[in-house]
Each structure stands twice: as C-alpha cells, then as structure tokens.
Amino acid sequence: MNAPFKLRTFSNAEFERMARAGLLDGARTELRRGMIVQMSPQFAPHARVKMKLVAAIEAAVNKAGFAWEVWSEVSVAFPEGFEPMPDIVVWNPAEAPIDLDGPIPAAAVKLIVEVSDTTLRDDLGDKLEDYANGGLGEYWVADIGARLILRHAGIQSGTYTRREPAHFGDQITSLIAPALCIDSRALP
Numbered sequence: 349m350n351a352p353f354k355l356r357t358f359s360n361a362e363f364e365r366m367a368r369a370g371l372l373d374g375a376r377t378e379l380r381r382g383m384i385v386q387m388s389p390q391f392a393p394h395a396r397v398k399m400k401l402v403a404a405i406e407a408a409v410n411k412a413g414f415a416w417e418v419w420s421e422v423s424v425a426f427p428e429g430f431e432p433m434p435d436i437v438v439w440n441p442a443e444a445p446i447d448l449d450g451p452i453p454a455a456a457v458k459l460i461v462e463v464s465d466t467t468l469r470d471d472l473g474d475k476l477e478d479y480a481n482g483g484l485g486e487y488w489v490a491d492i493g494a495r496l497i498l499r500h501a502g503i504q505s506g507t508y509t510r511r512e513p514a515h516f517g518d519q520i521t522s523l524i525a526p527a528l529c530i531d532s533r534a535l536p
Contacts (some may be wrong), residue, residue, distance in 0.1 A: 357382025382429035412527040423451035426482030452473035465492040
C-alpha cells in the first residue's frame with residue numbers, strides 16, 4: 349500500500365538559501381505557510397495604483413518627519429514559514445541589523461500595503477491572517493475595484509480588530525501612526 353501524499357514545507361532559512369542559489373529560477377515567489385507560491389502577474393491597473401501609493405506614502409513619511417523608508421516588492425521575514433513580497437513596505441532601517449543582506453525583518457516594518465485587483469480574496473483572507481499572526485501592526489489592502497483602502501490594526505486572536513475603509517481620493521491616516529496622513533487624490 350502506498351503512503352499518503354505529503355507536501356514538503358520549507359523554513360524561511362531554506363527558502364532564502366534556495367533563492368540565493370538561483371533555484372527559484374528568478375520567479376517572483378513568496379513563502380506562505382511553509383509553501384513556495386508563485387505570485388500573480390501584475391497588470392497596468394495594479395502597477396498604476398501601486399506607483400501612486402508609493403509616491404503618496406513617501407510624501408507623507410517625509411512630511412511627518414519619520415526616518416522610515418518606503419519600498420516596493422521586497423521580501424519581509426516573519427516567523428517561520430511566512431516570507432511574503434508585499435506590494436509596499438514601510439519600514440524603519442534603524443530597527444534592522446546594520447549589515448542587512450536579506451529580507452527586511454518584520455520587527456522593523458510599520459505598514460504593509462497589498463494592492464488588489466485579482467487577489468482580493470487572498471489579501472483579505474489567508475494573507476490577512478498570516479500578517480496578524482506575524483505581528484504586523486498595520487495592514488492595508490487597496491481594493492482597486494471598489495476604489496477603497498481597507499486599513500487593519502489592533503491584533504487579537506490571530507486577526508485584526510479594527511477595519512476601517514477609506515476611499516481613493518481621501519486623506520488617509522494611519523491607524524497606529526496618526527502623523528502619517530496620505531493624500532490619495534492622485535489614485536486613479
């Protein structure tokens with residue numbers, strides 16, 4: 349009798365070693381619940397909203413005087429088995445190792461934004477749960493179809509207790525860093 353099929357899961361360290369060795373063939377991948385997942389393609393609406401949000405968040409970070417950086421498409425190392433590549437990562441380099449040569453440590457991340465056109469169910473489902481379980485203080489989902497940014501904060505029992513929508517075009521304030529106020533009028 350054959351043994352039941354068993355999927356192999358990977359640790360963050362194994363995933364990073366495979367990526368550095370070129371075993372992921374340059375594909376855009378994430379580590380999700382120990383599984384290597386190829387990411388969806390990005391089409392024009394997604395790219396347009398992401399670029400406009402990066403510019404608006406950078407302007408807000410600078411205006412607030414934070415020493416934070418706003419990066420796009422960079423891996424973030426959460427606890428074992430979760431290393432996503434979010435659309436936008438706002439982080440504080442002072443809270444990361446000086447010799448950082450890998451993913452951004454989750455402890456240095458202030459805000460993650462996922463832009464959703466075809467991935468809304470995942471971004472508001474498993475990924476939201478994974479971010480909450482990983483201790484991410486604030487998580488936004490930019491829903492292109494509804495023209496909303498769904499802001500999440502207040503982690504309790506593996507989920508976020510606060511979910512506050514804001515419309516594209518509004519002044520959008522961070523739920524945990526009120527000095528961070530994004531002017532989203534440039535969003536298409």
